[in-house]
Amino acid sequence: MRTRLTKKAITTFESIKKIDDNGVEYWSSRDLWKVLGYTEYRHFLPVIEKAKIACQNSSQPISDHFEDILEMVVIGSGAERPLDSIKLSRYACYLTVQNADPGKTIVAQAQTYFATQTRIAEIQQMDAYNRLSSEDEKRLFLRNELAKHNSQLADAAKGAGVIEPRDYAIFQNHGYMGLYGGLGAKEIHERKNLKKSQKILDHMGSTELAANLFRATQTEEKLRRDHIVGKTKANRTHYEVGAKVRQTIKELGGTMPENLPVVESIKTIETKKKKQMLRNPTEEEK
Structure with a gap:
């Protein structure tokens, strides 16, 4: 049965979206693992590895969608420290949630969200076609x-x-x-x-x-x-x-x-x- 995408879920995924210095949208793996309900970040990393394999199998360069970065993360004391993170494109998020735990309701919501948004992005990219006379x-x-x-x-x-x-x-x-x-x-x-x-x-x-x-x-x-x-x-x-x-x-x-x-x-x-x-x-x- 298909999971209905709620407004709350849409707001959640949109709220953690970031924009880099070049105006390109992305999601941080450090934000996504928490939203998807994983107890520890290390448990989320194998999911991303599977997503990278899927990306490669789709003939897409992994480096275009998964970028290793250092991210300032708030720790328990309220201070920040740099931690390894991954900068994920929308397509990378789509592949990641497809490989996440399907038993989690929020994962099913994420699959619907990123699948829909990725399809919209593909259609928008067809503007090049629409301009042809x-x-x-x-x-x-x-x-x-x-x-x-x-x-x-x-x-x-x-x-x-x-x-x-x-x-x-x-x-x-x-x-x-x-x-x-x-x-x-x-x-x-x-x-x-x-x-x-x-x-x-x-x-x-x-x-x-x-x-x-x-x-x-x-x-x-x-x-x-x-x-x-x-x-x-x-x-x-x-x-x-x-x-x-x-x-x-x-x-x-x-x-x-x-x-x-x-x-x-x-x-x-x-x-x-x-x-x-x-x-x-x-x-x-x-």
Whole structure:
């Protein structure tokens, strides 16, 4: 049963948020362990170590999210002294609470809080996409994002036991079948009249790419969050996530992905962009 996030919990996590000299938000491990109800700081450190491993497995540099610092901490006498601490990004907090004791109500609250806030931050980072005006620019942006997240999905699948290339192809096919109403990669190729040598993702418009990006990111997250183990379970997870994305498209009245038109290869657009840059170099390139 999902834990409802209370206003008190939101206030608690927001109250310990700090801003560094560069205007970047962070949380101190020395503050977080107390809020999460751990009796001693040393009992909290193994949780952070697990979070670091999860960060590395997500293809994120640990140093970008976990920074060892010395922090002035109030001791019993009211005086302060420097103690080892860790500067945690919002994403680091998200990974940390995912690995904390799930039996604690406050941990469940923290998981909901940081998961929600991390998702909001990701959406805000998509402002770069929202500022793009042409379909070609949006396709290039989403294709690059999908390439990055497909790599992270492959890592998550490998952690679940999908190791051999053939098994990964089957795993990917399950995602397609969920999203495309039972159609696998071969059937999608036939449905869209693509040649065997043509990659499906290279001929998708921005709408179809966005749907597949959502499928990839949500599957990766679920594989890691639910600690999915085994090829069969991983395949089922990918199918179920794809099916849920499809259901969302249906509820919003959107066009099913298999019915979206085929567009020119993204490779052609990349070539055009390179030629344009050669014709119109920026001031720095002149």
